[in-house]
Amino acid sequence: MKIGEFAELNNVTAKMLRHYDEMGLLKPAEIDLCTGYRSYKQEQSHQLNWIIILKNLDFSLSEIKEVLNGPTEGKKIVDQLIRKRIEIISSLNEQTQKKIAIDQLIKILEKEGFHMEKQFDLLNIAQTSVHEIKKNIPxxxxxxxxxxxxxxxxxxxxxxxxxxxxxxxxxxxxxxxxxxxxxxxxxxxxxxxxxxxxxxxxxxxxxxxxxxxxxxxxxxxxxxxxxxxxxxxxxxxxxxxxxxxxxxxxxxxxxxxxxxxxxxxxxxxxxxxxxxxxxxxxxxxxxxxxxxxxxx
CATH class of the missing domain: 3.30.70.270 (Reverse transcriptase/Diguanylate cyclase domain)
Structure with a gap:
């Protein structure tokens, strides 16, 4: 099928497929030597699905290429997945700390008598309260x-x-x-x-x-x-x-x-x-x- 049809079938863009071709991630089944048009087979959707899944899990295109280029040791794939999970958890930890700091700031503003309709000077908040916020910022x-x-x-x-x-x-x-x-x-x-x-x-x-x-x-x-x-x-x-x-x-x-x-x-x-x-x-x-x- 033509590149446009294959793209529509898999909810991706033709531009993305061309990029994956240039990267060596997903080569067309055939390329017309006269027109340069790319065509794909339906069974190539399986490989494309794996590319999309791994990309959504923050694997780089080069990492995806390495994984999909041929049989890979199971331990190596699991190690890569574990590393990605660690990176995600680390990021979540930082976001959680920021949320805690924001919650504390909201409480302090409410305690200090903050009202939307009034002007408010952050520099007038007690230093001890500000220190508590700073202490919890990642x-x-x-x-x-x-x-x-x-x-x-x-x-x-x-x-x-x-x-x-x-x-x-x-x-x-x-x-x-x-x-x-x-x-x-x-x-x-x-x-x-x-x-x-x-x-x-x-x-x-x-x-x-x-x-x-x-x-x-x-x-x-x-x-x-x-x-x-x-x-x-x-x-x-x-x-x-x-x-x-x-x-x-x-x-x-x-x-x-x-x-x-x-x-x-x-x-x-x-x-x-x-x-x-x-x-x-x-x-x-x-x-x-x-x-x-x-x-x-």
Whole structure:
């Protein structure tokens, strides 16, 4: 069938098909040597569908070409999909933090007596309120800068680690006791993490991944990270959350990666990849630890 017919059949444009042809992604079944007209077979729709699916999942055209050019190892495809999922989750985490900051700003404006029909000067809002907003705005770049500074101090024989902390069933806290109590629980958990990181790890940086999840980067090996994780879980178990309004036993998940420091180590990628490790901890249940050793 002609290119226009094939395009209409698959809800794409002829221009897109020409581009895929030029990229070597989807070649026409035939090309008329005299007119240059392209024609396609109906069964080529199957390949086009895969191109569209992978493109919508944020695969680049070059990545799609590599996947579809022939038989590929299943593990390689799964690894690519996992990496895409990590990228998406990382993006969602940042958007969630921005939403939290916007919600806080709305509450502050309402508290300060903001009215649509009146003029309002943001500079007159109390500094403490502004600080609360700033504290919750995603600032992964600052965390990454600290992480890179720590990595720069390490030799290629040293281990570097990333681990994530997530509160188990945190949504139930907000649902049962309200968001103010939820915020207090998050602060308490941060203090528990911070005290244990300072106690067990010499060189470490703590960042907030999103609402109820924290990430730690450290110059440390498996033994040190596992010891820190166990200590955090122990302190979670003995902390009196009832005194801050949460009449519920709180648990957590801790998952992380340990790698040997190398000159070409991508710290940002290591941090993103640690999302998969904490997913493994979640699969085990509350107060589970999943620390994995990887090659970078």
């Amino acid at each position: 600032n992964m770049e600052v965390f990454l800068e600290s992480a890179n500074s720590i990595a720069a101090l390490c030799s290629e024989k040293d281990s570097i680690s990333v681990f994530r902390f997530d509160i188990s069933h945190f949504k139930q806290v907000n649902d049962e006791f309200g968001f103010d109590v939820g915020d207090s629980v998050i602060v308490a958990c941060f203090q528990i993490i911070e005290s244990n990181v300072k106690k067990h790890l010499s060189h470490a940086a703590i960042g907030r991944a999103h609402g109820d999840e924290f990430v730690v980067f450290a110059a440390a090996g498996v033994e040190e990270i596992e010891k820190t994780a166990r200590s955090i879980i122990q302190d979670m178990g003995t902390y009196n959350f009832a005194k801050i309004g949460c009449n519920k036993e709180m648990g957590c998940y801790i998952g992380g990666l340990v790698s040997q420091q190398k000159s070409n180590t991508d710290i940002r990628r290591l941090i993103e990849d640690s999302i998969e490790a904490i997913n493994h901890a979640r699969e085990k249940g509350p107060n589970a630890i999943a620390i994995e050793t990887i090659e970078t």
